[in-house]
Amino acid sequence: MTVEANGRTADFDIDPMFLDRWSPRAFSGEAMPHELLMSLFEAARWAPSAFNGQPWRFVYAHAGTTDWDRLMEVLIPYNQAWVKHASVLMFVISDRFRRSEGREPEPLYSHSFDTGAAWACLALQAHRAGWAAHGMSGFDLARAHEVLGVPEAEYRVEAAIAVGRPVDAAILDEPYRSREKPSSRKPVSSFAFEGAFRV
Numbered sequence: 211m212t213v214e215a216n217g218r219t220a221d222f223d224i225d226p227m228f229l230d231r232w233s234p235r236a237f238s239g240e241a242m243p244h245e246l247l248m249s250l251f252e253a254a255r256w257a258p259s260a261f262n263g264q265p266w267r268f269v270y271a272h273a274g275t276t277d278w279d280r281l282m283e284v285l286i287p288y289n290q291a292w293v294k295h296a297s298v299l300m301f302v303i304s305d306r307f308r309r310s311e312g313r314e315p316e317p318l319y320s321h322s323f324d325t326g327a328a329w330a331c332l333a334l335q336a337h338r339a340g341w342a343a344h345g346m347s348g349f350d351l352a353r354a355h356e357v358l359g360v361p362e363a364e365y366r367v368e369a370a371i372a373v374g375r376p377v378d379a380a381i382l383d384e385p386y387r388s389r390e391k392p393s394s395r396k397p398v399s400s401f402a403f404e405g406a407f408r409v
Contacts, residue, residue: 216392231337232392233344235292236382237374239273242297246339250373253335259324263308266328267365269358270300284357285370286348292386296344296372301358302329304366315364325368336373346370 213220215229247270254266271277273296281299282290293299304325307315318324329345336343347369354360354367379390 218392218394221397227334227337229392231334232342234342234376234379234390235295235344235372235386236377236379236390237295237297237342237372238377239295240297240375241274242272242341242373242375246341247298247373249339250332250335250343254328254332257324257328257331259327260318260320261308261310263305263318263321263324264328265305265318265321266325267303267305268300269303269360270298273297273299280357281370284349284354285346286350289346289348289370289372292382293346293370293372295381296374297341298373300371300373301349301354302345302368302371303358303360304368306364306366322366322368329369329371332371340375341373342376344372346372 212222213224213226213229215226216232218229220229251268254268255264257264257266259265269281271281278299281301282293284301285293285299302325304321306318306321308318309315333343333345349367349370351367354370355362358367360367379387382390
């Protein structure tokens with residue numbers, strides 16, 4: 211059974227929210243209510259993680275604040291050009307170590323994997339609330355560690371995330387405006403293999 215939504219088609223039966231959710235760049239810039247933002251972090255809170263270690267951390271700033279200006283400086287110019295319309299800018303960070311009471315910290319192999327699960331939950335919650343979250347890797351990593359105050363030996367800055375209420379693409383300049391549409395995906399057969407990995 212195929213599922214269609216948002217101009218996309220799933221080959222197998224899934225909830226339409228996975229097709230409806232996408233990563234726009236055109237945002238209203240309106241202030242994001244505190245309780246709504248906290249609900250995104252609450253969704254991230256319940257993501258699965260190895261040993262229930264919950265290695266994710268978020269550093270965020272609201273548009274129009276001094277912190278916003280500091281965090282914006284970390285993004286590459288290509289992303290600054292459209293993130294300026296967002297309501298909240300955040301960075302998601304993972305703890306490289308498993309920390310248990312009474313034990314020395316030990317490397318945590320799945321820190322990035324687990325933090326990715328938290329980001330996915332946050333993005334889906336934003337969509338469910340009528341907002342959107344757009345993840346980015348386009349930022350200066352060394353500068354991110356410095357500006358955010360993240361110790362590089364212990365933590366990894368995984369991604370930047372712009373959050374806002376989606377609006378019409380007309381507010382965007384090119385090349386962003388023409389790209390403002392949900393993207394397609396590779397078929398399941400290209401990445402799910404029974405029995406053994408295939409290139």
